[in-house]
Amino acid sequence: MVMGKDRLLAVDPVRYRCSQLAAQLADEWVEYVAATGVTAHAQVYDTAIDRFCRHVDEHLGARATGVSLAASGLFDLLVGWELALSEGYAEGSMRPRMISSALRTLIVRRDDHAERLVDADLARLARGTALIGWGETTERDEFKRKEKRAIVRAAWQSAHDTRRRLREGWDLAEQGRHPMSGSWTRIPDLLWGLSRDEITPDDIRVNMPPVRQWSPELRDLAVGKAGFLPQFARIQLCRWLFRQLYPFTRELHAFRVLLMDATGYASEEVTGFGESDVEFLPKGVRLTLLKNRAGLLRHRAFRDRGAAESEGQLTVDWPRREASEVVRQLLAVTARVRAKAPHVTDTLFVSGSVRNGFDPYFGAWAPDARGGSFGEWLDVMGIEVEGDRHIGRMRKSVKVEKAIVTEGRVDAAADDHTEETFANHYAQGTTLRILSGRTITTAQQHWFDKALTRVDGPTAVTPGAAGEVDQGQLMKSGLSAEEAEAILTGQLDMGVSHCKNPYESPFSLPGELCAVAPLRCLECRNAWILPSNLPQLLLFYDHLKHLRTRLTPQIFARLWGQSWVNLKAILDDRTPEEVTQARKHIAAGDAVLDLPLSANTEFDA
Known part of the structure; x- marks a missing residue:
């Protein structure tokens, strides 16, 4: 078993007739993940092992028993499997090549160990050129300037609403007392018990009177997406109560947007630092940012800007577009959750929730979970955008602004990665293409005008x-x-x-x-x-x-x-x-x- 991005992954060789082959590939997979520390792509190797083993079982039948990487008959099977991978995917998909490369990597890794036998022809095939291409990718475009401004404004509004709701929720909890001496249907009493760990969501489930005895105000608080359903009323009420005391995943997207806007760094970087990675300066903040894909650990200081420094710059809702202010607000909003989740030290993006079994959960947020995605946050905030609703487009929008401010100087705009990366991934957006076209046209017109006004004759x-x-x-x-x-x-x-x-x-x-x-x-x-x-x-x-x-x-x-x-x-x-x-x-x-x-x-x- 290996730990994937958000769950344990396992390969059970007993599920396949070619159990020996599956065990060999699984062993290489476990060692490879342990050696490299990959998590997000660990599942690709799991998928590759599963599909190849099922392919071998299907084509060899009973003969698959005893097949191993040392057997000579796997050469043709690997060729056929690899060529057929694209059939289940859309044209141009990169997934087939990723799966193929994952399996080849495991075979090559096993062949690198002299004591682990691998068929010579199979090893040569695995080390050779892939039989399928990488497909095609379309670079995401940045948000339009109007869309980006609307998203940032909505993020500030969302952050303000979150702070106000939590402040009012804890103030209301101060007005309550233990439900045993108060009432199991009185909101301040329930909040008082939850805030002091005197009661649990399951205690509320057990002690609440039947739903038919609830007041109209209490029933309104238990309304879900499908309206008021008595069988789900208790769990919906517990979740509402938790949201009055702790931030939940969906609203944390606002802080991610604000940090990306203020720092210009990627989503994984602004959500990947903990409290120990924050150092407040007299006029700013220093953050330790980790970029997993590039393996970069960087310490960056973000200075607060005075009014004179901000003149002529692209600012949104100044002066709140400051990394230090966003970090302070995020620390304050998540402080109580972090106190209940001391095991989470690598991020400030933590949330509290009540799971289906009435179990309270305090831990790292899951930004792609159902009901808490970035797209759903946009829907709740009433923001409409054209194209893919992906947070990566915010990073590109900030890069476009930086390119405009630096007057198109790639070395300045590509300050946190190579100029080649900027040219290949960030300079392909619509805005910079238009600006590049205008620059080229202006330059051409300049020389045309100069040629026309230049007198080389009588x-x-x-x-x-x-x-x-x-x-x-x-x-x-x-x-x-x-x-x-x-x-x-x-x-x-x-x-x-x-x-x-x-x-x-x-x-x-x-x-x-x-x-x-x-x-x-x-x-x-x-x-x-x-x-x-x-x-x-x-x-x-x-x-x-x-x-x-x-x-x-x-x-x-x-x-x-x-x-x-x-x-x-x-x-x-x-x-x-x-x-x-x-x-x-x-x-x-x-x-x-x-x-x-x-x-x-x-x-x-």
Whole structure:
């Protein structure tokens, strides 16, 4: 037998024809659990042993007697069993692979001991690649911001209601006396007896008068989910009385929510520390947190924040969103239960209840028990959420808030685990996906805008309403009065364009005269093209067109590609009449284009 998460697990080899095989696997299971300390997954090994042994019994029949891990016939049986595991599960389920891996682990473990015989082929199969995949998992999404706020507010309300109910219950108990000298139907007397351990729930069952003699007020207290049922009235009344004195499992979900919200840690961590793991600081609290899955034991201090520190932060119902305040309230609420359950030292989440046999119970809470689950707490508090009603989504919601506050810095948001874990499990939520998309879009738009506003070519000026370009028009385009006047008077004429400042060329050192005009004017942000430059532009167009016939496309694109594109764009904006008139000027010899010798020898050499 081994201890599972919440109950004892046992394998009885006598239940199977292959009892020797079952005993061998059970022995390995018991030793493995003792060596590793696994509890939550212990049942998976139990299930694997049971299913494989039943599979062997079914296929071998009477021949299953005497079969062991040393027998040669188990190879084919293990293959068939493993391949058939998925038949009983939904598509994509991870359960079959977990069961298969559990059985393989036990076989491999036995083979690791030289004195324990295992068939060589069977051991090789167990150590090899699994025959079925792990299936698919869907990461839980975080709660929506509206849902998360509603849950936290409801948790504070629930915690307040719990403290108020317990305070009123103990105050009422002070007004009572022993039911033997008082009355077995008077609530203060019953509470007095239970609070002082003078009576037990079973004493109430025995001494209470018949239900038909109960007052209407007493009957109302014994109403269950199905209404008032006389046969269950006594047990329902005892449970109601206990709830006036001790917290019960379902309402402790509120404190778990508040601790997860205040600390940002996982459910198993905030519910896995005891009173000895709490140290109150002058301005905060230090907790010892245990994460079983990762085997991490961490000491973390959570500081109380002042108003100045909280500005700009994501807070909910400040200032009560403090770990120290939540822990204080939880200690106070569970103090009497912990006094009656001294054996529970690893958690503050303890509750009191009355079981079906009228036996009082004080011990660790069972958050997944029927009637006390997180989903049922949401129902009682009137909280509606979309998707899976799992407490793990609260952890993801807090992580999303941290990622937002840290402006998406993974190293800061992934402060209590690896960045890979954060990326694989926490960054897959809807909120962070949307924020990531917005960030990418913003970055792309930034560079698009920068590319559009960046001038790597000339500025072409079109004629005004009068058909001419004047100084005012140039000044509106970004030139100073001096630059505009110099361009209009031809002082800055570079051939195919005008240059607003030849000494600030992007192709030469600052302060030096541009050395590449006019060959690179069509790639320069200092170039200004007026309608009067059209003849020279057409001559340069002819020059580049001639180069295209002499150079390979790759070389032409590298040397003249940008100039060619910009020139064509400028010429495409001119009307056919303007181009025809400019060609006439060229034919008449009124327009010439002076190019450096390098422009003519580039392709002749």
